[in-house]
């Protein structure tokens with residue numbers, strides 16, 4: 001075993017560094033036990049304190065990014081014996097601070113996800129790679145301390161390999177976090193063609209591991225929110241019928257889902273809105289002042305009104321925002337959130353085009369043939 005020595009006093013024990021490292025490991029494990037990483041956290045359960053801390057995630061993450069990047073440079077210098085003698089302890093300090101920053105950022109990130117609505121490929125990769133990268137950096141820290149205690153160059157090399165791999169995983173994970181707030185095209189949009197192709201391909205390849213295929217509803221096991229809605233006795237949809245649904249103020253005299261007959265809005269359209277929009281547009285959270293948990297509210301719209309205008313796709317704010325490119329700030333659902341499938345979009349458009357009715361019965365509706373499977377899937381819940 002090749003060895004080096006720090007100075008003439010022989011091997012050091014690094015007691016304080018070991019204590020800090022143990023504390024970090026404990027904080028990471030305990031934190032994950034209290035806030036287990038979920039891939040579709042239910043909203044409304046987290047305390048406001050958790051949500052408050054969670055919002056610091058975008059600030060906190062800069063700490064490890066900065067420190068660990070500088071550490072990469074230091075580790076290159078430390079790969080020689082002399083370098084290690086001179087800068088080994090400085091690197092150790094950076095590694096501890098960077099690991100601490102990563103632990104904080106990861107835990108705050110998990111708390112942030114408790115706001116609900118964080119689903120989709122970018123989020124899955126961001127969370128998974130952030131966790132794996134941080135765990136890797138922590139293990140690397142332990143290995144570095146062992147190496148320094150034993151003054152072993154071999155262990156140090158093993159540490160460095162582990163560190164660079166972990167840092168790489170973290171960096172890629174961070175990229176998918178960036179996609180969540182800036183849109184998938186943010187980094188690649190202005191890239192030279194030669195770089196853009198491989199980058200986009202690599203990103204797609206990675207996302208393909210975690211993204212659900214845009215599934216035919218037939219093969220898809222019923223997503224819970226839909227089932228939930230089908231069961232709930234929701235208020236009667238407004239009357240005013242098919243041709244003039246733009247004035248939905250008169251409440252429907254009819255009983256909900258008259259005689260067990262299912263209604264197009266209540267049982268086909270609303271489940272889609274509930275699953276894809278209403279995490280942010282319902283009673284608990286009405287972003288843009290928009291709620292869509294009942295027919296009246298969905299028609300009325302939010303700040304800018306005109307949410308669904310019968311027979312007019314262009315004037316229907318929800319439709320126009322759905323149709324914007326994913327990367328557009330106004331696109332709905334926002335980038336990184338569970339998106340509508342092409343079938344769901346076609347269904348919403350069909351519903352608006354043929355009158356945005358709240359009372360039309362499923363049995364009397366003429367769904368386009370290519371959407372029948374989707375409709376059946378939704379009806380089955």
Ligand code: HEC
Nearest residue numbers: 117276277280287288290302303304305317318332333337
């Ligand atoms: C993750 C949260 C989230 C989801 C999911 C979401 N939205 Fe939004 N939505 C927002 C926020 C935030 C705003 C307000 C800021 C803005 O206007 O962009 C908003 C605003 C809107 C507005 C503008 C309302 C107005 O009158 O100004 C419309 C329309 C809208 N959303 C439609 C939808 C539709 C349709 C879906 C589902 C397909 C959806 N949203 C899903 C967060 C969300």
